Amino acid sequence: MSNRKPYVREMTRTWWKDSSFYRFYMLREATVLPLIFFTICLTFGLGCLVKGPEAWQGWLNFMANPIVIILNILALAGSLFHAQTFFSMMPQVVPIRIKGKKLDKKIIVLAQWAVVAVITAIVLALV
Template sequence: MSNRKPYVREMKATWWQKHNFYRMYMLREATVLPLILFTLYLTFGLGALVKGPEAWQGWLDFMANPVIIAIDILALLASLFHAYTFFGMMPQVMPIRLKGKLIDKKIIILSQWAAVAAISLIVLIIV
């Protein structure tokens, strides 16, 4: 047996702050936090809807709180940022070929945003 100690490189908690790529990655992954809160609010809203008019009105009053509105706006911005980064990497992760030719990355990204806009419009019309 050898008495040598193996080399263990020091890893600080702020390792990801040194490079822009890692900062953007951590920011993208952190977009889930306001979305979790938004999902919990909606889940409690469904529960209040089942319980009756008084519970529903209490939930509506809760949702009218300026802090909750700010968290909802943050969740919207976070989901848009997440979609932007996801749509941007999609052509690299899954290149699409049509008749043997690669489709331009811009067309793929724009078609994804067009699908988001169309689905959002359909939901707005239904609701």
């Protein structure tokens, strides 16, 4: 047995603030917070829809609150930011080859946004 003490590096609670890479990562991961609020609102909305017209109207009144609208706009912005960072990573994680040549990264990212636009248009047409 050795009498040597192992080196233990101190780690503060704000270790991530020292690097721009980690600050960006934490910002990206924090986008889940407004999305949690949005998900809870939708869940309660479905519950109110089942309960009847009075409960549904109460939920609609709640959703018309300016604070709720601001939080939903933040959720949308967080969702788009998260999607943009995910889409920009995709060509590095899963490089697509066609006839032995790598497909350009911009084409992959634009194709993903095109799929999002098509799905959005379909959903809006159904509503």
